[in-house]
Amino acid sequence: MPIKPEVLKTLRKRKKLSRQQLAERTKLSLRQLARLESGTASSTKVRERTLEQLAKVLGVEQGVLTGEQALPEAAPIPEERADQGERVQVSAALLPEVRLAYSLIQRRYGVNMTTIINSAPLLFILLAEKSLAWRREKIERADEAVDEIRKLYDSYALEDPADYDSGLLYWENEFITKLNLFGPEGLGSENRNPFAVYLRELANGINDPDVIEISDNKIFLDGPIEGFPVHNLCKEELYQISNHSPAAWAALKYGDVRVSDIPKELWAEGAAEERAEWLEAKLSEESLFRIADYDLGAVFALKNGDARVSDIPKELWAEDAAKQRAEWLQAHLSQDVLEQIKAVKAAKAEAIGEQGQPSADGGAADDAPVPLGDLPDELPTEDGR
Numbered sequence: 001m002p003i004k005p006e007v008l009k010t011l012r013k014r015k016k017l018s019r020q021q022l023a024e025r026t027k028l029s030l031r032q033l034a035r036l037e038s039g040t041a042s043s044t045k046v047r048e049r050t051l052e053q054l055a056k057v058l059g060v061e062q063g064v065l066t067g068e069q070a071l072p073e074a075a076p077i078p079e080e081r082a083d084q085g086e087r088v089q090v091s092a093a094l095l096p097e098v099r100l101a102y103s104l105i106q107r108r109y110g111v112n113m114t115t116i117i118n119s120a121p122l123l124f125i126l127l128a129e130k131s132l133a134w135r136r137e138k139i140e141r142a143d144e145a146v147d148e149i150r151k152l153y154d155s156y157a158l159e160d161p162a163d164y165d166s167g168l169l170y171w172e173n174e175f176i177t178k179l180n181l182f183g184p185e186g187l188g189s190e191n192r193n194p195f196a197v198y199l200r201e202l203a204n205g206i207n208d209p210d211v212i213e214i215s216d217n218k219i220f221l222d223g224p225i226e227g228f229p230v231h232n233l234c235k236e237e238l239y240q241i242s243n244h245s246p247a248a249w250a251a252l253k254y255g256d257v258r259v260s261d262i263p264k265e266l267w268a269e270g271a272a273e274e275r276a277e278w279l280e281a282k283l284s285e286e287s288l289f290r291i292a293d294y295d296l297g298a299v300f301a302l303k304n305g306d307a308r309v310s311d312i313p314k315e316l317w318a319e320d321a322a323k324q325r326a327e328w329l330q331a332h333l334s335q336d337v338l339e340q341i342k343a344v345k346a347a348k349a350e351a352i353g354e355q356g357q358p359s360a361d362g363g364a365a366d367d368a369p370v371p372l373g374d375l376p377d378e379l380p381t382e383d384g385r
Helices: 004-014 019-026 030-036 048-058 062-066 095-111 113-155 163-177 194-206 235-242 246-253 272-280 285-291 294-302 321-330 335-354
Strands: 079-080 088-089 212-219 227-234
Touching: 004 030, 004 062, 019 030, 019 048, 019 113, 019 163, 030 235, 088 095, 095 227, 095 235, 113 163, 113 194, 194 212, 194 227, 212 321, 227 294, 235 246, 235 272, 246 285, 246 294, 285 294, 294 321
Parallel strands: none
Antiparallel strands: 079 088, 212 227
């Protein structure tokens, strides 16, 4: 049975074992172990006893080594203090989507949580400095363009048109000098900033939304990643875990359940459908509101069973498609619910008329908005997931 090389290597490093140490404990030759960690599928096949021994020493189920079960999440990551050599716990506020991303990155690239966290400063500095260099190049090109425009106007003895540009270029130079990644607060759109635009360009260069999908017009307006573009990561891995079930996908994405919570038996081969059903059952009412983009009509369509999460077209799950998703759900409201809403509107219009405040046509327009408190209490609330 073949072993996953990257999983074997990750588990060995988690145990802080050298290849020599692991070889000694499993009675394998150093050469054989090296081949298992770096070989092809044909060179990573091992006997059942060898697989059993490796799993025992590394403290995992055999299915983890063969890829039939998920790689367990690493233990909490300690931080070592340089001054005293003490180890203290690292704690940080993580969005549900970010916590999920750590699990998906581990599955995609075969790296453990320790590696991801410890490499974060290096990766961030690389992105930050590259974004500043990218902005400097844009300023240089803009300066050259302004000079050319001025030369053109000079040749016709016309008034200089580029004075208004020089101020913006001056301040952008100042922001870059001060290493201001996001630009000054209050300048530009709430959906854009220099760093977000740079990250979007990088993502577009990858051109694979199943690996990284970045919103073109949304950024996080608060929280631990304020200013960063809204994004999805490792969607292909997420689809595999959720068995392409939108409801299971949403339960993971919105933090109703974690990948590490999934029972071991649901990772077995042939258990994908059962795993998806288990995840679907974890979908919370709050997540239904997020799916519906907090649109009341769309929420009722889900809760009343007029539309199911699993019926929502795949393209409507894109980060920029929340409004279209809500409209799609609204369009599936049943006639019974629409009649109840219409009755509420009519009753309200009649009450207003009796108070001497009739509308222009003596009633309420059918498409008039209905406040939350005016909706009937008896609307069906079946779980439309």
